Amino acid sequence: MTVAAPSWAQAPSLIPAPVAATPAEGVFRLDAATVVRIPPGDAEAARAAAYFIDLIRRTRGLELAVSDAPGAGIVFERNEGGAEDAYGLAVGPGGATIGASDFGGLLYGGVSLWQLATAEAGQGAVEIAATTIEDAPRFGWRGLMLDSARHFQSIEMVRDLIDVMATHKLNVLHWHLTDDQAWRLEINAYPRLTEVGAWRQQAGAAGFDETGEPLLYGGFYTQDQVREIVAYAAALNITVVPEIEMPGHALAAVVAYPELGSVEDLPDAVFTDWGVFPWLFNIEDGTFEFLETVLDEVMALFPSEYIHIGGDEAVKDQWEANAHIQARMAELGVADENELQSWFVRRIERHLNANGRRLIGWDEILEGGLAPNATVMSWRGIDGAIEAARMGHDTVLTPAPVLYFDHRQSHSPDESPGRGAVISTRDVYAFDPAPDALTEDQLDHILGVQGNVWTEHIRTEERLWDKLFPRMAAVAELAWSPPHVNDWAGFAARLPDQLDRYEALGVTHATIWLxxxxxxxxxxxxxxxxxxxxxxxxxxxxxxxxxxxxxxxxxxxxxxxxxxxxxxxxxxxxxxxxxxxxxxxxxxxxxRDAVIRTSHQLAQCTGGLVLALEDDAPRGPDTDERAVLVTDILNPCWVYEAAPLDGVTMVTAHVGSHPFNYQVGAARDSVPLHPMSTPHGELEIRLDNCEGPLIGALSLTPAVDNDGITVLTGEIAPQDGRHDLCLRFTRDSVDPIWAVERITLGSRERP
Missing domain, CATH: 2.60.40 (Immunoglobulin-like)
Structure with a gap:
């Protein structure tokens, strides 16, 4: 379908936007007397109709009847020869007809009609403007990745997320179930994976109760729960693709079964750290027997064509240091550790292919040579996708940071924790899923687009919803709508209706960014x-x-x-x-407010690894809220730009701390440690730049025994005019990370 896009003044309020929409004369009144009609004996049409009826009930409060007898109303009908998930929708004064050749098309036609019925918020009957829509998806992979390894979500939340995905015409849930921090999937052959690997202690003071006892955190999904989720998703045209990490991100597994590891000195518990860990699976035949047994159980639970094996961030130090692995490499004729990972992935791929499945992994699987039938998920920008497509391999575009929804979506101090770079819904919408570097034939290897929500810094389900929506609405339009309808002004004009639908469905979503x-x-x-x-x-x-x-x-x-x-x-x-x-x-x-700058407003001295982090205060009896501080954990240092210093003689700083629970490899050794002048260190205030004159220093002594925010006040040397102020801590260790929550300029007369 290559017809011109409708003008936005006449376009229906649909997200994702349709390929073509033509307005017509008249209106269709949808009310409690409207009957939904399906072909006799068509179970898929009945299921699509039931979802539409349920959406109308939840958002407009109407209880619609369904019938397989001919007549007026809303008609679901089968057409022959349509593209996968394509549909036609005709709305006129006499009713509405949804036509499609498959279940996906019937389902999405119903979703579009529901969106038309909710273009105006409210309960009860509604008049829908007559229109004709012809629609089909741009890509077959329209995905969302949910990270359940770093923080565990309830089965109810996963099911609710699938329900909301269907309203966006998304059709792949990539479920990240294992990592260094947890193993979340029950495996009958290896029960210790969840008995041991699904649990960890929280970091810092928050990891202990009021009596000083450790607090364990975690959970896992039983196989019965997984079957329930997979079936629920399939009923909404969504495929669940599991991710089982290998050869890296393996700590939870090797803690449970140490014989799988590549070193003898293994931790005895799952770490609470974030970052890139060094622990890898070894390459023994017994380890592959373990992995193949795990994958057999995974394949029995997930009928998806693709099985995701991770393959990312596999630091090779342990393989390099293991004499037995080095000898085995020589036997195999493997030149280096990158080629060894390729050999590892190829062996796993053969097992998946023998069972009728396809391997997909992050773009690191390109290193050392790509497995013959592998599909590449490109996350380190789009270069992995370009390389894979040029090699004739399929690929899914999911580049960081623009499609990584653990990032903040505004500069607001009300923003929940996450990665420091701001990725707004508009930034997501501006992503181009058709790289200019590829030819038309190579572009055919792009299966689609996916948004990822990593949960290291998203510990509550409410925050997870907030990070996802409405940014996933932008992903939905990138993945479904043709390029000629890509228009931010048009999307923004339709967004208020989408937010009203979220409200009607009870979907938590972000509004801070707008x-x-x-x-x-x-x-x-x-x-x-x-x-x-x-x-x-x-x-x-x-x-x-x-x-x-x-x-x-x-x-x-x-x-x-x-x-x-x-x-x-x-x-x-x-x-x-x-x-x-x-x-x-x-x-x-x-x-006073005019001379306050929060960490969200202060500039970072450098851009090493900026995160918006909660402080390390333990949970209180009445609240779980903690301060959020924007910090470069590799160089905790801030700049108050153009500070008005006339008459300023005092500074008040609100400071907090985080545990340095980050696996950052050699980067830890380069974190600057500035010499202390007092036993516990101090917050330095330097003029113009971080090597400029020291004009004030606030001792950290009052803060060292406080897990929450401490207020420090002290004098600074008087200055004239406006100057940048560099704020940095002196300390003798990277742990804890001291951080500025806010800084206030004052004087003895105006504290």
Missing amino acids: EPMLSLDLAEDDAGIAVALSNELGAGEIRYTTDGGDVTSDAAVYEDAVIVQSGAVVRASTWLNGEPIGREREWTVSA
């Missing part, structure tokens, strides 16, 4: 306080008031910084399509 954020500064010549407003939406407008009044369509549109006086009440909201979207925000502005 809401106004406030930043303050002292205006020049003591004229007041400069108020700047921004968001990550890149569409619509920000409206505001400075007198505490309601933000209406008559409120001022923000264009540039506004000068107000201390005590002003600023209210602001984002407006799109003539309506507010997201929360309205309110701030009472003061001169």
Whole structure:
């Protein structure tokens, strides 16, 4: 289908956007008397209709009847010869007809009709504008990866996620079930994988209860639960692709069964660290017997064509140091450890192929030579996909950071923990899944697109939902819609209806990224306080008031910084399509606020490994909330840019700490340790740059026994004008990581 895209003024409010939509005359009234009709004896049509009926019940409160008798209403019918998952939808005054040749098309036609019925929020009957839609997916792999190894999600949450995936026409759940931090899948032949490998102690002070006893964290999925999930997903046209990591990311497995490891001195428990671990499976025949037995049980549970074997971040140090492995390499004629990994992957692939399955792995499986039938999941940018496609291998595009949803999606201090780089929904939507470096024939090897949610720093299910949506809506449109409809303004115009659907379905989703954020500064010549407003939406407008009044369509549109006086009440909201979207925000502005910078607002001195991390406070009796601090763990150092220092003689710093529970290899040795002047170290304040004059130092002594946030106050040498301030800690060890939560400038008269 190559027809021109409809103008957005007439386009239906669908995400993902259809290939073609043609408006017609009239409306169809959907109400409680509407009957849903299916072909007699067509179980797939009945299932697609049931999902549509359930969506209407949950969002509009209507209970629709279903019938296999001919008549008016909403008709699901079979067509011959359509493409996989394609459908046609015709809505007119007499009813609606959904036609498709397969179950996926019937299901997605129903989803599109449901979206049309929920373009206006509310309960009860609704009038749907007449339209004709012809639609088919751009890619066959429209995926979401869920990392259940780093943090465990309930079976109910996984099932709910599958349900929401179907409303986005997504059809692959890549389920990451094993890693260094846990083994989450029950394997009958090897029970210690979950008895031992599914549990670990939390890091730092949060890993102990009030009596000092260790707190174990974890869980795993039984085989019966997995069968339930796989069946539930299949009923919604979703294939579950399991990932069982090898040869690296193997710590949980080798802790459970030490004979599988490549070194003799193994840990006796699963680590709570994050990062790239050195532990690898060895290459003994017994280890392959173990892996093949595991994969046999995996294949019995997951009927998917593809089995994901990881293959990423396999640090080869243990293989290099193991004399027996080196001797075996010589016997095999393997030149180096990269070729040994290729040999390892090829051996596993032969077992999968012999059972009618295909191997897929991260792009490191290209190193040392790609297995003959392997498919490459390109995560280190798109180069892996380009290399694989040029070699004639299939590939899935899932590059970091743009499709990695553990990243923050705004600069707001309200953002939940995650990786430091900001990846907004607009950034996701701008990704091009058709690299210019490939020819048309090579582009045929791109199976599709996938968004990944890694959960090292996402420990609650609510935060997981928040990280995923609506960014996964952008992925859905990249994966489904043809290039000619790719238009951020059009997507943004349809987004408010999508957020309303999330609300109706009870789907937690992020709005922070589209809401106004406030930043303050002292205006020049003591004229007041400069108020700047921004968001990550890149569409619509920000409206505001400075007198505490309601933000209406008559409120001022923000264009540039506004000068107000201390005590002003600023209210602001984002407006799109003539309506507010997201929360309205309110701030009472003061001169003190204008000289506060949080870690979200401070610049990082370097960009080594920036994370938005919770502090190490233990869980309280009434709350599990902790402060979130943006920190470069390889160089904890911040810059207050252009700080107004006239009259400033005092500094107040809110500081916290994190355990250094990161496996970063040799990078740990290069983390700077600045010499201490007091027994516990101090927070240094240096002028202009980090090698500039020391103008203040706040002792960390009050903070060393506090697992939460500590407030430190001290004097700094008076300066004139504006200067950058470098904030860094002195210490004699990388552990713990000290971090600035916020910094406030003051004086004896204005603390």
